Amino acid sequence: MESSKARQIYLVLRDRIAGGHYADKAALPVEQDLAAEHGVSRATVRRALAALEEEGLITRRQGSGTFVSLDSKPRPIAADFSDALAHLTAMGRTTSVQLLAFGYEEAPATAAEALGLPFGAPVQRSVRVRALDGAPFSYLTTFVPEAIGRTYAEADLASKPLLSLLERSGHVLARATQSVGAQLATPDVAAALDIETGSALIALTRTVFDQDGRGIEHLAALYRPDRYVFRMELQRDRTSARWSPALRNEA
Numbered sequence: 001m002e003s004s005k006a007r008q009i010y011l012v013l014r015d016r017i018a019g020g021h022y023a024d025k026a027a028l029p030v031e032q033d034l035a036a037e038h039g040v041s042r043a044t045v046r047r048a049l050a051a052l053e054e055e056g057l058i059t060r061r062q063g064s065g066t067f068v069s070l071d072s073k074p075r076p077i078a079a080d081f082s083d084a085l086a087h088l089t090a091m092g093r094t095t096s097v098q099l100l101a102f103g104y105e106e107a108p109a110t111a112a113e114a115l116g117l118p119f120g121a122p123v124q125r126s127v128r129v130r131a132l133d134g135a136p137f138s139y140l141t142t143f144v145p146e147a148i149g150r151t152y153a154e155a156d157l158a159s160k161p162l163l164s165l166l167e168r169s170g171h172v173l174a175r176a177t178q179s180v181g182a183q184l185a186t187p188d189v190a191a192a193l194d195i196e197t198g199s200a201l202i203a204l205t206r207t208v209f210d211q212d213g214r215g216i217e218h219l220a221a222l223y224r225p226d227r228y229v230f231r232m233e234l235q236r237d238r239t240s241a242r243w244s245p246a247l248r249n250e251a
Contacts, residue, residue, distance in 0.1 A: 005040050009048035017057050017068055018226060024070040099158040101127035104146060111143035114207040115215030124149025126157055129192045136193045137227035143218040166217060171210040178206040180230065183222060193224055
């Protein structure tokens, strides 16, 4: 895609498809109508459509038109936001991981504050990319206090979920704080997640604490929104009219 206008049209159409404005197998407006809507040439529209076709979001049929094609797209992983730690442990056993970086360095200010460490204290920093069926969906940067990080090796982190390694080190996972926002993909993240630089990503920050209240992991995670979503079931308290996470029935 060469022009910024073509990219703008591509982003608008991709958002409409992802948001359900166009149903699966529905016909998109013809090139002439799209060109008139956006005030561009048909050649610019064709570049945008070519990018959508390359992603597998549409199919163009000669003489018939352009149609939404979602059958070949994997459904996004749905993570339960109210039970994230259990979900992460299970996901670690069903997805593949590529370890991009592993080492020790001084804790950046955000990680040191979250973990309750002095600024510049040594931490283990790792960068991992998780994939499902070969399709990358998350870019994970984690910081762990050095003493905990020394209890496992690089090979362990490349093959086992980090939370299980933390538990193996003798720490009981007691609670976590987390927040969700958005972030644009930098060139290195874009390359790892197979997306364009500047693409919007879900940004999650989480700090895990043990039973003694000590911070044992600080995570900065970036997710492709077309492959990973958060959900939460809520229930209403009739007496207070407040909503809270729904309780699950234990088997």
